[in-house]
Amino acid sequence: MLSTLEWSAAVLLGLLVGSFLNVVIHRLPTMLQRRWEVECAALRGEEPPAQPPYNLLVPRSHCPACRASIPWWRNIPLVSFALQRGRCAACGTRIAWRYPVVELACGALFGAAAWRYGVSYPALAWAVWGAALLALAAIDWDTTLLPDDITLPLTWAGLIGAALGWTGVPLADALWGAVAGYLSLWSVYWAFKLLTGKEGMGYGDFKLLAGLGAWLGWQALIPLVLVASLVGAVVGLVLKATGGLREGRYVPFGPFLALGGLLVWAAGPKTLLTWLGLPA
Template sequence: MAWQEEWNHFAADANQIATPPSLLSSKMEEPAPTQAMTGKNSLGKPIYNLCLPRSHCPSCKHTLTLFENLPLVGYLLCRGRCSACHTPISLRYPALELFSAGLAVGTLWHFGASWQALAAFGFAATLLALALIDIDTHLLPDTLTLPLIWAGLLVNLNASFTSLHSAVIGTIAGYLLLWLVYWGFRLLRGKEGMGYGDFKLLAALGAWLGWLALPQIVLLASASGALFGLIALMSGHLKREQPLPFGPFLVAAGLITLFWRAPFFVG
């Protein structure tokens, strides 16, 4: 039965990846206007997507104004506190905005003023969002990973980062590689070692950077993840049975590979 369930899951993922985002979105429930206004679905539960709920203070739920939402500027204008309840704003927000600005400068410097730089920044920004979501929720949502796969294949129609042939192989190989690791770990240990979102994330990295980049990405992600986990265990910040999200390490390895590849991983 377990094999049957996993095969069904695998087939469902393959169907989702093979479905263009425009067709995929039509199969998903779209919030009606009244639902969008209330922020709740037909069951009365909150709607969470890329648009809802709007940016707000996590303490008092105050909806941020346009100026409060400006990267870095909003934090400075509010002096690091919510304008409504005066709760201190986490340094995570300005740090994230500063890092995003660094990514923008880095892609512009590395790729020059070009459409390739714009695509690279969109790729990097999406990876950053996925890493943070995985840290917070241990989830890598299909609403980001699947469009990222298709975007990688589309930008490589003219070989922006790798050949289309390499991108297609990278997509398939990226997914299957972690799928095999997942099953190997499950057969040996009798439990799951990672989620299906990790498979799709590596497939997206393969779609953007090509199959030749996968060994470097997996090596960097595995080494950094193992080192971080060991340090966290020794310092008492992580318990032995506590899951550690793998997505952030894949993202870090993907960003490094976007800007630099070891000579023996270049084709």
């Protein structure tokens, strides 16, 4: 039986991880861009451009507007945002709501995992899984990138978790879930490209669905994709009607795949199909 103290500790850990996820979401795309620039320079036989160190730890957290360093006591999840009324303490620039929302969502995911599995390795595994989906969804929404640095470890972690018995999914189901997840969207991609000459999605979507299949099993893929497609279509129509579509008039699919995965985990594939009015 999970005690209140244990559950609170799980939520607190999730809030702290959520604060770190904000760093990942903000910095990882820039890190990838710099890595690609170095690789392109090497292919051209040129010296890579000189750049100051930039990773998840360096430089220290700072305000994007005034570049003032943020001390730890002004970087406490949720609390600092509330005390500073959503503004930088140095220059008064408004802080994006993304930061507390990510922290709160990650805290909720860790709390849900602890509530469901107690203090255990499965709880930790599913909590980290949820945090990875949260980071991928935010990065994809901002940049239309689903970094291999997260999607590939996600797939391997799902297979290893199944082998260890932490995910509750038989290893065979996890393996075929990864295979079917990748090949299904890969097939849709090529069919769409052959018919229209355009690319309807990126390779990151294939890898993300492979990771979700590894964690949830092949049985979860159909309800997951149906929910992702339905919600994505609704959001796309709303953005089109309100003029909110970005340049190129596209909506990234990764956030909706992540949402579908979380709903399957929370409710189960059969329940999700019932909600959609389909035979379970």
